[in-house]
Amino acid sequence: MSSHNKIPKCRIVVDAMGGDYAPQNAVVGAVNAVNERNDFELFLVGEKKIILEVLKKNNLVFPEEKIIDADQVIEMGDNPSDAIKMKKNSSIVVGCKFVADGNAEAFVSAGNTGAVVMASTLFIGRIKGVERPTIGTFIPNQTGVTTLFDVGAFVDSKPHHLLSYGIMSSIFVKEIYGIDKPTIGLLSVGEEEEKGGKTIKEAFDLLKNSKLNFVGNVEGKDILLGKTNIVICDGFVGNILLKFGEAVPKLLKHLLKSYAEKSLFNKIKVGLFRNTLKKALVPLDYQQYGGVPLLGVKAISIIGHGSSSELAIKNMVIRAKEMVDKDLVNKIQNSIETYS
Amino acid sequence: MSSHNKIPKCRIVVDAMGGDYAPQNAVVGAVNAVNERNDFELFLVGEKKIILEVLKKNNLVFPEEKIIDADQVIEMGDNPSDAIKMKKNSSIVVGCKFVADGNAEAFVSAGNTGAVVMASTLFIGRIKGVERPTIGTFIPNQTGVTTLFDVGAFVDSKPHHLLSYGIMSSIFVKEIYGIDKPTIGLLSVGEEEEKGGKTIKEAFDLLKNSKLNFVGNVEGKDILLGKTNIVICDGFVGNILLKFGEAVPKLLKHLLKSYAEKSLFNKIKVGLFRNTLKKALVPLDYQQYGGVPLLGVKAISIIGHGSSSELAIKNMVIRAKEMVDKDLVNKIQNSIETYS
Structure with missing residues (x-):
């Protein structure tokens, strides 16, 4: 791990x-990031002809030799394992292999989550000692984010x-x-x-006996109260919570709309208030937190999120650069070794 | 099941x-319900002396002989199974036994949920064919409630x-x-x-092959979008979602407060619109849905919810009366038999 003392090369x-x-959004967000920062090397993977069109349409200059052609697309609704096998020339598979072959330090995608997880795990490979990679999310709470x-x-x-998950996320949140x-x-x-089933009880004991800063069980409400920096759960529960949480702003919008439609007076009141509410609820917008x-x-x-804006993509790319600079992968590896 | 054709006796x-x-809240809410409706018989269970004091303090008239004395209290934080065993003279145990002995058709409590579930299951007993009773909640969605x-x-x-859970909740939602x-x-x-683990896949098959109106898997967001009338899940996931959802209004309140505190101008804006927002978000208030x-x-x-107001308790009592009138217990029993 000699890379600790110098800033690592960063190709994304x-x-x-x-x-x-x-x-x-992917092309514009990524090119904006590199133009703004100019401290890493950017590659774009996808159908070259289409990427060139997007660049031209948006008046962006980007070197053609840094476009990696991949003429298949894994759609958001595709079955991840099937897609990985069937679409070998998709941007996700080609992009992950590009990283796996040592041509870049980071891959960034707002595509099919399951497919990116599987392609990353399969082609880039797992850190020694890690049976299951894990993906997380930031949820706004009363004091910051969980x-x-x-x-x-x-x-x-x-x-x-x-x-x-606790070991790896501790390193991530620390960094x-x-x-x-x-x-x-x-x-x-x-x-x-x-409380909880057998798995939770056993995980409780493992966490309690670890060197992690484990405070015990937390409940659903504690995520939003910000009781702990990190909350650990099975991907089933976490994914349901993630999607439930993401639908909350939509429900609020709907309730306000329904109320406004009840009378002209209501409509005026809600209209006047909309902007204030939007500003007050900025912390609920996932895009600012980066990937x-x-x-x-x-x-x-x-x-990243499927509906990522140009800004969200830009922030994801900047996050990738930050994680490469901070040598996250080696730090996680060292941490896993310490615990093994 | 000859009780189908006449309105059953209702003692709560x-x-x-x-x-x-x-x-x-429990005493006032319950007495308000019976005074308003006057179509059922009310009993109160708890420490007689204290109940009499509350009645007096609130200028309520209630027959002393309908107060069932129980001098122990299961606290909200008590371990349910320990509490049931140790506090045999608690309002929850005495109340459930009162129902079990045929003295009433319904028990209503805003106390320790686990203790009420266990006491009800143990003393009132399960319907034949039901291995596990189930408790649900209403979650507001874009078209009504899930x-x-x-x-x-x-x-x-x-x-x-x-x-x-699907069979029983179908009857409940129908009624x-x-x-x-x-x-x-x-x-x-x-x-x-x-999608999902082994249990979910097997449950999917059971539901698909049942006579229920099963539409398939739904995601966390679908609860708030109102994709189905009923969503079925394990109690672990459901409880986490319930508590997460209940903390959402608190988070919104906190975000608005933080925004207001940023400047005097913000404070004025939020102050002016607080009332509009409160009215628009009325559907998020669980109390109106009854127990x-x-x-x-x-x-x-x-x-009911631990923090139930007098109104929430009143609505729970009225809900109990409605469920007795509709003969819910016999209908669930018939439905379970049909499926067995």
């Missing part, structure tokens, strides 16, 4: 075809998987927020040690 | 000591438990909303049949 490959608004792992990389986690020993809660149905890397693979792989 | 016993604001079962009666549900064949979704991490009975036990047992 961005999936130009990933996300609901690709290639537009980082929730796992949100859907894998379901039916075993107790030792939950422990490893990103500068919190030396981030607090960790295990998501359950009550604070008492005996969360898939922890446990041998390179940085950042998976 | 209310836990005067249950809830964060007991005995005040009814979510199970939210914490039991964790580690087996596939056939999830099926039985309460008059929806003949309510749509049911199985909560998972994706809509495709193969949800514990389905699968041989009487009506309604468990």
Whole structure:
């Protein structure tokens, strides 16, 4: 691990075809990031002809030799394992292989989450000692953000998987927020040690006996209250929570709209208020938090929200650069070794 | 089941000591319900002396002989199984036994949820064919409410438990909303049949092959979008979602407060619109929906929110009366028999 003392080389490959608004948002967001920062090397992966069109349409200058041609696209609705096998020339597969071959330190995609997880795990490979990589999300709370792992990389986690999510996410949160020993809660149905099923009880013991800053079980409400920096759970629960949480702003919008439609007076009141509410609820907007890397693979792989804006993509790319600079992968590897 | 053709006798016993604001809210809410409706017989269970004081303080007239003395209280934080064993003269145990002995058709409590579930299951007993009773909650969605079962009666549900939650909740939703064949979704991490772990896949098959109006897997967001009338899940996930959801209004309040505190101008803007927002977000207030009975036990047992107001308690009592009138217990029993 001699790379600790110098700033590592940083080459980032961005999936130009990933996300609901690709290639537009992916290409523009990525090129904006490199133009603004100019401290890393950018590659774009996807259908070359289309990428060139997007660049031209947006009056962006980008070297053609840094476009890696990949003429297939894994759609958001594709079955991840089938897609990885069938679409060998997709931007996700080609991009991950590009990293795996040592041509870049980071892959960034707002595409099919399951496919990026699988391609990253399969081609880039897992860090030694990591059985299951994990993906997390930031959830705004009353004091800042709670980082929730796992949100859907894998379901039916075993107790030792939950422990490893704790180890890896501790390193991540330390690097990103500068919190030396981030607090960790295990998501359950009550604070008492005996709450939850067999897996939770066993994971509780593993976490309790680890060197992590484990504070015990936390409940659903504690995520939003910000009781701990990190909340650990199985990907099944985490993914359901993630999607439930993302639908909350939509429900609020709907309730306000319904109320406004009841009378002209209501409509005026809501109209006047809309802007204030929008500003007050800025912390609910996931885009500002940047992407969360898939922890446990041998390179940085950042998976963003399907509906990522240009700004969200730009922030994901900047996050990737930050994680490469901070040598996250080696730090996680060292941490896993310490615990093994 | 000859009781189908006449309105059944309705005697309701209310836990005067249950809830964060007991005995005040429980006593006042219950007495208001009977005074307003006058179509059922009310009993109050709890420490007689205290109940009499609350009645006096609130200028309420209530017959002393309908107060069932129980001098122990199961606290909100008590371990349910220990409490049931140790506090045999608690309002929850005495109340459930009062129903079990045929002295009342319904028990209503805003006390320790786990204790009410256990006491109801143990003393009132399960309906034949029901392995696990289930408790649900109403979650507001874009078109009305989604009814979510199970939210914490039991964790580690087996596939056939999830099926039985579907059978019982279908009857409940039919009775309460008059929806003949309510749509049911199985909560998972994706809509495709193969998503989720082993239990979910097996439950999917059981539900698919049942006579229920099963529409397939639903995701976390679908609860708030209102994709189905009913969403079925294990009590572990349901309880986490319930508590997460309940913390959402608190987070919104906090974000608005933080925004207001940034400047005097913001403070004025938020102050002006607080009332509009409050009115628009009325659907988020759980109290208006009344309680949800514990389905699968041989009487009506309604468990309310710990922080229930007088109004919430009143609505729970009225809900109990409605469920007795509609003969919910016999209907669930018939439905379970049909499926067995």
